[in-house]
Amino acid sequence: MSNLVVLGGGKIGEALIAGLINSGIDPQSITVTNRNSDRGQQLRETYGVKDLTDNEQAVESADVVFLCVKPKGVLDLLAEISEAVENNDDPTVLVSMAAGLSLAAMEDVVVAGTPIIRVMPNTPMLVGRGMNAMATGRFVTKEQAEEATALLSAVGEVVPVAESDMDAVTALSGSSPAYFFLVAEALVDAGVSLGLTRQVAEKLVTTSAAGAGIMLAESGSDPATLRANVSSPAGTTVAALRELEESGIRGAFYRATEACAKRSMKLGEASKAPRESNFDEDSDS
Numbered sequence: 001m002s003n004l005v006v007l008g009g010g011k012i013g014e015a016l017i018a019g020l021i022n023s024g025i026d027p028q029s030i031t032v033t034n035r036n037s038d039r040g041q042q043l044r045e046t047y048g049v050k051d052l053t054d055n056e057q058a059v060e061s062a063d064v065v066f067l068c069v070k071p072k073g074v075l076d077l078l079a080e081i082s083e084a085v086e087n088n089d090d091p092t093v094l095v096s097m098a099a100g101l102s103l104a105a106m107e108d109v110v111v112a113g114t115p116i117i118r119v120m121p122n123t124p125m126l127v128g129r130g131m132n133a134m135a136t137g138r139f140v141t142k143e144q145a146e147e148a149t150a151l152l153s154a155v156g157e158v159v160p161v162a163e164s165d166m167d168a169v170t171a172l173s174g175s176s177p178a179y180f181f182l183v184a185e186a187l188v189d190a191g192v193s194l195g196l197t198r199q200v201a202e203k204l205v206t207t208s209a210a211g212a213g214i215m216l217a218e219s220g221s222d223p224a225t226l227r228a229n230v231s232s233p234a235g236t237t238v239a240a241l242r243e244l245e246e247s248g249i250r251g252a253f254y255r256a257t258e259a260c261a262k263r264s265m266k267l268g269e270a271s272k273a274p275r276e277s278n279f280d281e282d283s284d285s
């Protein structure tokens with residue numbers, strides 16, 4: 001069984017750990033690190049994984065190391081673990097989950113030849129329905145790419161993408177769960193405004209969202225067909241859809257995804273600047 005290490009047990013790190021364990025991976029083969037030992041203890045008690053605060057110690061004998069810290073911390077973290085990774089008897093593959101950070105920027109701070117994979121995940125991996133877009137660096141072997149794909153497949157879908165597409169990928173899958181949650185939140189408030197209790201409104205909205213999600217994923221029909229199927233002529237749904245269209249919902253998504261992709265691009269550009277002035281404090285996915 002491979003030794004797996006998750007550096008950074010935050011939202012994505014925890015989602016990954018939970019998904020891997022749900023898929024049957026032995027929790028004792030997973031080591032998680034955080035700077036704050038309370039968080040490590042919490043993850044150990046919840047999932048039965050090993051926890052450390054020392055990243056160098058954690059990557060000793062690791063087969064796959066997932067980098068799940070904020071983008072602004074990734075290059076320093078790579079510099080911190082690089083020698084320890086190099087000293088491992090068997091090659092260790094590093095898998096970065098960070099938005100924006102290019103493979104070239106990461107390869108620059110580690111020992112030459114270290115295999116690095118860049119992944120854009122999303123939080124539905126917590127429930128085994130994650131979307132992981134993956135671009136492999138030049139030193140990654142076919143076997144390493146296959147192992148990373150197999151592990152990420154345990155927590156959702158994996159699609160190989162060109163690294164140049166990563167900013168668009170971030171806008172479409174990395175950040176999009178938040179767009180759907182915002183729509184759900186707005187609908188619940190709208191239901192309360194129509195006189196429903198919040199509890200009933202939440203039940204109606206979350207069940208409809210989950211059902212629509214499964215139809216999108218499993219019916220084999222495209223979104224436009226599914227929408228047309230619930231739009232009877234002069235019916236209630238088209239009355240609502242017309243309001244959404246007149247309110248500019250499509251334009252809002254074009255602008256939102258452009259802003260997201262631009263932000264991802266900016267994180268990538270910041271990674272080319274000197275490390276100490278790299279990122280804004282709030283930089284994330």
Ligand SMILES: NC(=O)c1ccc[n+]([C@@H]2O[C@H](COP(=O)([O-])OP(=O)(O)OC[C@H]3O[C@@H](n4cnc5c(N)ncnc54)[C@H](OP(=O)(O)O)[C@@H]3O)[C@@H](O)[C@H]2O)c1
Pocket residue numbers: 007008009010011012013033034035036037039055067068069070071073077097098099120121122123174175284285
């Ligand atoms: N959240 C999303 O939906 C999403 C989607 C796609 C991609 N991503 C990417 O996933 C990565 C993680 O994001 P997140 O939302 O999970 O962030 P997060 O919740 O802030 O988690 C980061 C974790 O890393 C730990 N950490 C920070 N520096 C560390 C270090 N030097 N050594 C060990 N642990 C360290 C932090 O804990 P301590 O402070 O205790 O160390 C924290 O638990 C980011 O690069 C982001 O771009 C996130």
